[in-house]
Every structure is written in C-alpha cells, then in structure tokens.
Amino acid sequence: MEEDTDFRIKFSSLCYINDHVGFCGTIKSSPSDFVVIEIDEQGQLVNMVSDEPLNKIHSIPYQPNTFAKKPKLNRQNLTFEEPNQELDTLTKCLGGDPDLQSGLKSEDTNKDGTLKCAEEKADVLGSLLDEKTNELLSQFACDTKEKWNCTTELFGPPPEFSLGRILDKTQRASLHSAVRQKFPYLITVGKNSEIIVKPNQEYKELCHLVSEEEAFDFFKYLDAKKENSRFTFKPDTNKDHRKAVHHFVNRKFGNLVETKSFSELNGNAAHPNVVITVKFREKAHKHKKRSLLESQERKVVYTAFTLQKENLEMFEALGFLAVKLGVIPSDFSYAGLKDKKAITYQTMVVRKVTPERLKSIDKEIENKRMKMFNIRSVDDSLRLGQLKGNHFDIVIRTLKRKNNDSAHLEERILEAIENVKDKGFVNYYGPQRFGKGRKVHTDQIGLALLKSEMMKAVKLFLTPEDSDDPVNRAKKYFLQTEDVKGTHSRMPEFKVRERAMLESLNRFGMTEEGCVQAWFSFPHSMRIFYIHAYSSKIWNEAASYRLATYGSRVVEGDLVCLDGNVDDELLPNSKVHTVTKEEESTNAYGIHQVVLPVLGYNIQYPKNKVGEWYHEILSRDGLQTCRFKVPALKLNAPGCYRQILKYPHNLSYQLKDEQDTAVKTKDPCISEAPLSLLISFDLDSSCYATVCLREIMKQDV
Template sequence: MTSLTSLWDLQAMADFKMDNTAGIYMDYYTCPELQGFTGVIKSHSEDFIVTEVDGSGQLVCLTSCQIPPPPVVGVAKELKSRPLLSSVPPLEELVSEETVKLLQSLAEKTRTLGQPVIDPVKLGCYEEKEVRGHLHIAVRSKFPVLKTTTEKDAQGGVCVCALGDPKYPRLTEVMTPEDSEGLLTFVNTSPKDETHTLTGDYTRDQRTKIHLRLHETFGALLSTHTLTEQERKRKLSRNQTTPPPGSHISVRFRVKKRATEGSFVTKFVLRKRNIETLAAIELLSGVLDCQPSQFSCAGIKDKKAVTTQHMSVTDVSADRLSAANDHPDVAGFLETGDYAYCHASIQTGDHSGNHFTIVVRDVTVDDEVVAMAVRGVGERGFVNYFGPQRFGGGTSSARVALAMLRGEHRSAVDLILTSTTSEQGEAAEARDYYVTTGDVAGTLEKMPLYKTRERYVLKALHRHGNSDYGCVCALNSIPYTWRKLYLHGLSSLLWNYLASWRLTEYGLQPVEGDLVMGPTSADKPSVCVLSLDEVDRYTISDVVLPCVGTSSTLPANKVGGRLTEIMAALGVSLASFRMPRLGLNSSGAYRKLMAYPKQLSWRRCERPLPVPGPTAIDCGTSEGKSSGGSELADAGKSSGGSELADGGKSSGGSELADGGKSVELSFSLSKATYATVLLRELMKTST
C-alpha cells in the first residue's frame, strides 16, 4: 500500500499529484487472482454513455421538445422585516430600572475599555417571541455598543442576555466613536430600505480602510458608497437636509431583489456531450442571462461522455430553454427537452443511480478472460472507491481543501491560481505570469474567459487585496457548490486511503468496531458500531466508512485510530470542517465500503470510430493520467479527453479505427458510484 509518510508529509503536499491511482490510494482488488485485460476507453464520447436513473427506477431519456403551457404562479411572499422602532415600547417599560442601570454600566465599560465586555447581563426569560424581539431592538437602540443574545436556561426557559458588541471596538479603529455607534444603531434598528451617512471628516485613505472594515465586519449585509460633495448637494434638493462638506460614506442594506410575481421551477432533461455538468450549467446560464445558482441537478456526470440527466432551473421558461438549443455556443454540446413546470427544484441525490454503456476498444484477450472478469465483479463486487474524476485535474482539490481547513486562505488562493503541469496555452501562461509577478490585474487580463473559477478569485483579489481578509473574499467569490467540492475532494481522498488500509488490515469480512447503517430518524441516517456478538449477523456489503465531517462517527477499531493519526498529522480535526468565514459546514456522510453492479453484461462488438478521434485512454498501463471528467473541471471548455496512454503517449482514434476487437459493457450503479472504478477492477489496471 502507498506509504502514508511519503504522501501525507506536509512538505510533500506542495508537490502532491492527483494524476494516477497511486496518488488517490486505490490499492485493493477484490478479485486479485483473476486475469485482467488491456483496452482503450473514451476514445470517443459515444464510447461512454451515461443515463441517469430517476428515483422511481426509470431511465431518464430525452424524447420531446414540446413546450408546456405557461406556469401558474402566485404573488411572491413579502420579505420578513423587523418591527419598526416606533412600534417598540421603551426599554424602561420592558425591564426594571435596576436592569437599565446594569446595561448602562455595561455600555460604559465597553466604551471605556475599547473591547467587548464578555460578562453578560441577564434581562430575563420570555416565552413570547414578539416580546423578545421588542427587547432586542429596545436594548440595541438605547445602547448600540451592546448586543443581545437568546439562550435557554437550565429549566428550559428562553432568556435574553446583553453583552458588549465585538463590532464596536473594531469599528472605532477606523472611524470615530460617534460614527461607530450611529452605524450600529442603523444596522440594529432601521428598516431595510433606509440609508445612513457617516458624518466624520475622513481622508481618502481613511475612507478606503472604512470600506474594507465594514465589508469585513458585516459581509453581504451592507453596501457602502462614497458620496462626493456634488452628489450630496443633488440629494439636498430632494431631501431638504444640510449635508456636511466634503465626501462622505453612505451605507445601505443590500436587499435581494424580488420579482412582483412568484418564482416557478422548470424541470427538463439535459443531454450533454464532451462537457462536465458544472461547465454545462455555466454555459447555459451565460446563454440564458441568469445565475448558475438557479440551476440544480441530482448529480454530476462524466465530462468525456454522452450523458442524460434531469435538471431544474428557477424563473427560466421552457421556451427560453428550447431557444437556447440553437445558440452557437450550445449546439453540439448540449440539448434540452421534456420540459415540465413544477413547484420544487431537484436536489442533490434525487436519483437512484446511473446506467452505463461503455465500449472498451482494442481488447485482444480471449472471451473467457473477459467473461471470468465480469463474473467475478458481478459476484464479489468491487471496492467503492472515489474515482480520479472526484479530485479534479492539475491542482488537487484536496490540497486546496487542506489549506482552507487550516485557515491558510492565502495558500488556498495560490493553489487555485498556480500553474499545473498538464495545462497548456493561455491559461498556463496566465498562471505562470501570476507566479512570477504576483500581478493580479495583469493575470486577470491574461486569464481566458472560460477559466471561470480562477477569474472569480482574481476579480475578488483585485477588489479586496491579498490580505487574509481579501483571500477570504476571493474564496467566497467561488460559487458555494464549487467551494464545497474542494472539501469533498479531501474527504474522498481520506476515504480511499481508509478503505485500502481497512481491507489490507482486516480483509473482506466485517470485524468488531466496524460501522454499519442503523435506523433512519427524521430523515437523518445513523450508524451503529458492531460489537463482537453482532459481527456474524452482517457481511462486508453492510460495512460503511465515514466521509469525514463535523458529526462523523469513527470506527471503533484500528481503522478509526488510523484516521485520527492521519488528521492529526495534517493539522486538522473533525471540528475543522466547520468554516463559518467561508460559509462551509460539512457534517459528513457514510459510504458503503463495497459496491455491486446491477444488470452487468458484456458482448463483443464491431464499432468503428465516427471520426479520427481525439486523444484516447489506454487502460493497459498505470503510467498516465486519470480518466474521466473532473468535478472541478474547467468551465466551458472540453479537453481532448482524459488519457491513460501507453508510456505517456496518446493513441489517436485513427490508429484504432483499423482494428482491435471491442467489448461493450452494460451495467447500472447506485448513485455516487464510479464506473471507472468498476473498470479498474475488471481490467486490473489504472482507471
């Protein structure tokens, strides 16, 4: 098995490669005694057909382009708002005079000490939520340097407490105490449609620091803008107020816009070719002039393949989707159809699995070898490893995640922008320029438009700088789904290592301390730790391993101890997977150790390549690049394919068109199970 010391050494992580199966710990075969065979997969996208299986067990097919009648939508719900300050009773009517004096003393201490006082003042317990809401506003309006919290006491009552607001000393570092208190009063008590102006006379450099501090402190809650004296004079004619001289900072709430009509959801079937799912979403959102976050799907499909799956999109009509089929950027890559309006978006995992039809070319072994390999996998299954496409190409998603978990935000940003050995052309030149010069603006000019993730990061760095705060903003500029995939990459890598280590240590039978799935309560799965008396009641097909997160239960045997050792060596813990600054909180999941294909069959076939093909994948060697699309693939561009070429050389489709026997495999897998991993078990080679 691959050495933990060599690959998980923190210094070695800088050169950690994710382009062979040794690097992702796929080391165990369930049928090592059976002969494998060599062949070429994904020599053309039509050689790898993936069809989603929906929740009812039906194949998802693209059958119709008919436009349904327009959806019936209602009026959008009004945004919830806090009570107006004028409707809130005075603080003296809500609490005793003695409590008001305690709050006054707490506020004075906070102002004098220049730091929040952490000893809270208990205001009392209140059952009615409305009363608690009034109390929160009354305290914060009278004493803006304080903040209020709600917590339960030992008897289960809901109590309101007050303590020093940590925002106040941070604000006074860059602005006057008067402006600091006035801003906190505005934030805590004002309606969302009001604006506030700082009255202090600040220089341009001071205003820049204030803008950055407010964004750092309040995030997306507030929007700030410097008003020149001329702009304030224009406001004078409308508002009849006397503005202070010079330029001043105006603050307003950043409120999401709501349409006058309610939202609707369009469900459709997407068939794509030679493009990864997230890249397809990015492409469609650009063509339809909407946000990628409006799209959702049950799962991410392979890149170099022809795949069919259900998708949904909010507030985009079926006729607009249909018209996008003819767009020059979409034609040849994407096709949509089978439109229907529904009330809820598709969620991740809303399918039961995928059906695969895969052509392996240039298979020269006897039929008996193939038949025995297929029979062995069908009977004994295969290790349910995460395939290479889980981890992305070039920059490892696991290394980025590790830097994020440690709070090394600058390192995470640099890893995303660092050049990779497999990349060429404009993108590689832009990365090399960044490494050499550190010039963010220049790198942004050079970075190709299809490098969406890198451009998000560069734009944020250009706006917020490369301090730790600026790097946090850069990471948060990456869409949430993509950010979370980095964490998935690391937890998947740990899972692969743990699976190989556990099978090497204990073999293909359950042992004491293993985890199995328990009863599900409130739609949340639970796990049970096997005792010695329970082992005989289970098989290896029942055993699960954790995809680590904040709430993970670890195996109560050597496997759990090994995982604890690894995470300690990496400088992370389960609690590290909660990262509020990055808006991430991965609670973890559990994954079956073994996977078993359904309806596995094979046949010999003669299938010439449609055209002299792009670069192929030679599965007869372990010296090459991982096959399949990347979950963190480059948006908008399809590569010539993912390769495992003999000796590092690519095999063109034209070389394969003349000869070689082809084998067609057909099978279904449960969701989140990788066909390339099944092929690895069949062929006894790298995927």
C-alpha cells in the same frame, strides 16, 4: 511538479476485493465511448421524454404490526383489508373508550359521532395518497397506539412509515398537516422531499400528565396554528400538577405558545377550580397579506430540463448557461456531478427562467456541445442525491490479456464480469472527483480551505498545467506576478470560475481577507465540493486500509448499517452499529453491511485499528482539532457513511471487432482485428463507473 504521478501511485495502491486476473483495454478513447444517463427517483432514464407529471407521489408501504429494523418494505406479497375503514381504525386507535369519544368537543363531531376533522383530513389524505397507502397509514397509527398500550418492554428504534417523495411543496405541506390533524399522536418529518411518519413521543409524554382526550385535542390545536385561538385544559385543583403541565408545555413549545392559569367560580373559595389556557404568541411583526395576484407575481419560477453535454466539465457548462440566461451559476440545481470526457444526460432546474426563455438559447448552446430537451415548469429546485442512480453504456477498446497470461481473452472477460457482478467492487470515489491528470487536485484545495489557508487555496486553484494554451499562460502569469488585473485580461472568457475569482481579487485585494471574498464568487455547492473532495480522498485510503488489515470478514469495532437501504447522505448515527466481539464470533454481519465514515463533525469512527488510522491521518494533515466547519466561507460538513462494497445492476456485455460485428470465435484473442467490449450497467447514486471497471479489469482506468 510532474503530471499527477503521486496521485496515480496512490490510486493504483488501493485494494481490490476480487482475486480474478483481469484484462487490459482502453477507456474513454472518445466521449462517445462513455455515455452516462441519469436515472431519476422513479427509475426512469432522463433522456426518455415523458409526459408523466414530475410531482407524482410514489409512496413506500408499511407492513402492519411490524416494528423491526427495516420498516420500509416492498408492496409485493402484502395483503390489504377492505378499504374505507380509516374512521373505524381511528376510533380503535383512540382506545375504543366510549368516554373518550364522548369527551370530544361537540363542534368536532357529526350527528353520527364521527370526527368532522377526521373526515375532512381523510378527504385530504384520499386526494393525496392512493387507497392502499391510506390504509397502511391508518394501520400504522393503530399499531403505534397498541405498542404504547403494550405492557411488555419493546426494544429497537421507533418504527417509521414512509409516504414516499413528494416534490411539490404545496402537496407536502398539505400532507404534513393532514396526517398530524387526523393522527395527532404521530409526527411527520421531511427528509429530502420524502415524508416520514413516526410516533409522537411528546404526545405520549403529555398523556402521563393529562387525559388522552386532552392530549389529542391539544396537538390538533397546535398543528392547526389558528391565529388568536385558545386551548383550555380541564379544570384542575392540584397546584403541583398544574405546575407540571405548565412546565411541559413551555419546555416543549414555549417558542410557539404561552400558558396562563385562570380560576373558575365553583362555590368553593378554599379549593377553586383552576384551568390552564394556552394561546399562540403574538408575532413581533405582522405583515399585511398580499393579494393573490401579488403573490403570483412574486412567485419564483423554476424550469426543469434534461441537459446533454459532450466532453464538457459541468461547472463550465453551468457558467456558460448562466451568462446566456442572465442568471448566476448558483441559480442552477442538479442531483449529481457528471464526467467531463463523456456524453452525459442529467436533469437540471434553473430558477428565475421561464421555459420559453430557456428554449430561446437552444441554438446558441449547440456550439458548446450541449443540448436541452424535456423543458417544463416545476415547483422547486433539485438537491444533490435526488436521483436513483446512473446508467452507463461504455466501450472498452484494444482488448488484450495481461502479460504472461495464457488464458483465452474471452474467458478472462467473462470471469471478471461475473466476479464483480456477484461479489461487488470497492466503492471508491473515482479519480475524476479529484481532477484526474492535473497538477493540483481538488482534495489539496479542500485541505487548504479546512486549515483556513485562503491565499494558498487560491494559488492552488490558479496553478497552471504544463500545456501551453491561453488558460495556462494566464495562470503562469498570475503565479509569477500576482497581477490580478493583468491575469483577468489574459484569461479566456469561457473560464467563468477563474474570471469570477480574479474579478473578486481585483476588488478586494490579494490578501487573506480578499481571498475569502474571492471564494464567495463561487456558489456554495462549488465551495463545499472541495471540502468533500478531501473527505473523499481520505475515505478511499481508509477503505483500502480496512480491507488490507481485516479482509472480507467483519470484525469487532467495525461499523455496520442496520438499515437494508443505505443512503450515504441521509444515514443517521442511530442506524450505525458498532460490531461487538460476540457478533464477530457468530458472523452476525456481512462485509456488504460495513460502512466507513466520510469525514465531518457529526460522525463516529470504527473502534478498531481503522478508527486509530483515521486519527493518525487527521494528525498528519494538521486537522486533529478540525471541526470540519469553515465559518469564514459558511461551510459545514457534517459527514456521512458510505458502504465499502457496491454492486452493478442490469449488467450486460458484448464483444465486437473493429467492423462492429459480434465476435463468435471461442478465442477472440487470435483475431487479427482489434476487439472492443460493449458493457452496460446501472449503479446507485454516488458510485463511479470507472471504479467498477477498475475492479473488473484490474487496471487503473
């Protein structure tokens, strides 16, 4: 097989969105020509050492009395009432009913009638959230109750209010409990370290069976989770009604609590008062509580650091660091993968390694073109996608016009950059995701894994390139002989993944089951990477087909995102809408809102020719019945949605000659010195700079 000719043809055939001519140039002449710096969730470049605590809470405000499709808004232009009104707001949200307030248990109230628990939780919330967010949370709670009490039918998804991302586990747990205790008619949901507050529909449902006072106290009881405590509903003589309450509690919370009815003596033997008592189920195994000192000794250590690497594949870097630190590659976590042929900066977190231990290997890793800095202790690991994006500083060398183009080079460059700046670029996955320049691409391995062809996947992984070096000589020997032990002895030590797979094959044998075990020598993030690579390749082809078929207009059956801020990993099906014929005729949506599914078991397809195309491709690849789960490897791919178009941010550029001086002539193409373009921009997470440059230059890079 020749060097990825087929892949180049396929990638070159992908559509563009802009119609400018473009220009020619050379990308990645050296790693220093392509600098990638991660942008963290707070919008800071990770190569800038900061003393700011990693776990600072950044909250996203809620606009009061607004239940639109975009409840997360910027704080600008919002006005706030006087602070310290949480308890008044709570009283109002309870309906302002004197009977309801007086019906609360005496031990839960102060002499002035205010709620003890509310005051305590207000203190907790005040210590975790800033004053404005606290005020907006109270207003959100009040608006939720007003919406429930409204007689007019309301449409659209339930409102949400984000408290922002809280990286500290302890702070998150405290905040979850504080909100639920103060506002039992709200629920909190964790989503990638972000806490989302929503109306508690179960609370509303219970209010149809019992008084609001009882519902309020019942949900506070549930959230408190006090061992051996009990909750009792008001006496009830109606057997059918009691049965309905029993069924509700057991259906919704039966795994947590149990209910029983008890008769009360009221002097009426024919119609005795009966109360329903709720208590927490006993745990099957009660463990002794560890002492504080013992707990501290057993606490997992997490150390964060910024990794700078040059011309080094990320998995190879992780393998080397793991060997030096005496841990395994899966002990490292990161927010995103980075290019190989580049200088990259990214945040990483390693488990079970102290900052002092990490600093001790600083000199050793410099020989592998790596550096570490901003080393500090943190409370948890990182997750993929836990970043705002990436900043790129790129040099494009040997600039020239396209063949038969008589326009000035500077004009072509300006036209191309401004076009992409205004109209965006097709959000393809970049060639590096598939192993650019290799005989076997990662998507081919992913397809074999999805079809449970484990031995084929192993052989694809160990397929050599044409170059004659120790690594490829070892791979050629393996394919010729299947001598695992001999191949392992020939494989250089720095090829950590290959050696790990060979060690596993030597132990379990070169069989289908042995190959399954061999894949377990890779961490989960690496195994699922190959599945994602196949899904990414199909997404690229789907996006190109969609644009070739329908162009930039939004048509019936397209999928559009109803939320202004699309997060590819988190966008639920409820936020995806299928365009109707009427919406097509009124141009209700723009092409920037169109999304396409990344293959998985929990996605929906467009209801037009694009959806048909997806099914044809799956049939072509033998995946028509695939559920995108590989039980043997414990891999599940739920799928997600990805916007067709993306836009570069903070884009700037400058032309320079080989002497590194800025070009001032109006027609730089007449200069004898070769020209270079210095271009800088930011991209959202999961976007590829090479794809943006491809759209600008109109050439594969």
